[in-house]
Amino acid sequence: MYYLNFDLKTFIDQYWQKKPLLIRNAFENFEDIITPDELAGLACEEAVSSRVVVTKENDWQMIEGPFEDYTQFGDKNWQLLVQALNHWHPDSADFINAFRFLPDWRFDDLMVSFATPGGGVGAHIDNYDVFIIQGEGERHWTVGDKGQYAPKNNDPTTPLIEGFEPIIDAILQKGDLLYIPPGYPHQGQTITTAMSYSMGFRAPSQQELFSEIADNLIDNAIGLKRFTSNSEPTQPSQVSADHQQGMMALISEFASSPTHYQAVLGKMLSLNRFELDICEPQEVYRAEELDDYINQGALLYRIGGLKLLQLESDSVSRVFINGEAFEYPEAIAKNVTQLAEKLSFDNEQATLLLQCSATKALILTLLNRGYFYFGE
Structure with a gap:
């Protein structure tokens, strides 16, 4: 299990979306979520968003995945970035849970980096909040203050900027966390072969x-x-x-008008930027089969990255899932909230949910959509 080793209320009150913060040993006894070989294997898949960034003199080259071979990049000055690990790697669920002190609608994805010495992406500014957690190895991070910065090489199309004066200058080691709000320039450079994890949180523009x-x-x-109008101007x-x-x-x-904007917000905020690993069943589930799976000891899981969102004071009893509204009878509101709050259900919890016919009907729909699945 992964637990954050700092006071969340203090963080929200004093730092969240206000100023950067370095927290040493934010995860005690941190263990990497995935191995470099597993990450490299994921980047071979067409559906997985990946890229390699090669560091060159005063410049960077980006190569989009998928990748079959990494020997072409050598043993230094490059890094592999894989987006939305949480969509494809179920073991990342515990790590994601540690950051659910922030609302699910803000969460974008978990990006993972494997970097060789000298690897980095250059100084840049993001328009979203990011938590960078260091795994194996060491990386040198600098963060600057907000301000006006010239684009790299005077190129208006590049996200990179010229240098900045650091207000944080630190070497991150395993379990350390660096929080960077939107608008603060930052840069990471790899010292030793390293794994790092970036939790991105976005808000709509x-x-x-x-x-x-x-x-x-x-x-x-x-x-x-x-x-x-009630009047017209004198000049035509x-x-x-x-x-x-x-x-x-x-x-x-x-x-x-809530009647109009709630549907817009619910659908918009429940969508993901990156492809989901939809787990559609080979054969359509029938209602009577669900009890059989539960009686055999099955657990109920939500696929990685799927958002189930409810709007406070919504004008309709509904839950928004992957850009779609699912209405339900008010009598099962507590069960729907439980489905939205938890990422998985043990056999006893799933049994209780399926005892209600209306809840069972909703779960049946989600199973057949590939949004939930049975597992051990």
Whole structure:
């Protein structure tokens, strides 16, 4: 099991989305979640998002996976990055659980890095919160303060920046954690062959929110109310301030109605950026078969990375899963909340859930969608 070795309330109050923080020995007796060979094997798969970053003099080369051979890269100055390990590696579930003091909707993915000496991605700025946890080996991390930074080599298309003055300068060892909020420049350089883990947490931008709202309006043929006015400007070429404000009020009127925005948010926030390892059954489950599996001692698991989200004060009894709303009778609200809160259920817990016919019907749907599965 993985447990964070610091006070979570203090972290939230003083550091979360405010300023960077280095925590030594944040995980006591930390053990790597995956071996380098296992990680390299995952990066051979077409469905897994992976890349190799090669460090060159004053530059970096990025090569997209999948990969069949790594000998071409030599024994230094490169690193392998695999996104969304939690989607493909069930053993990462305990590690993910340690960070669920933050809401599931924020969690993006667990990225894993295997880096050789000299490997790194250069100084850059992310637009999301990240926790970097050091596994085997050592990496040298520097973090700068917020500010205006020139793009690397004056290239406006690159995410890399020129140098910065560090406010954190440290060598991370096994179990150490570095937290970096959005907007703070940082850079990692590998000292000895190393494994490291990046937990990314994202929030939607205005652009993303407007895009989702627009898609929802079009898909559901709603939002057709038009602007009307009580007066007109005296100059025919003028768009009056009242008219401008009245038109924009149509947007705020829609955006302030829970009936409209809750569905948009629920679907948007329950989606993943990276492909899920959907576990569709070879044959469709039938309701009567579920009891047989449980009687044989089966456990019930949620696939890695799947988000089950409920909106507080939702206007409808529903749970959002992978961009879709699943409505349910209010009588099983507690069972649905349990499904959303837990990543797995032992045999006794699963037995209790399946005793309710409405809950069983929902679980049957999720099993046949490949969102849940039975295991030992």
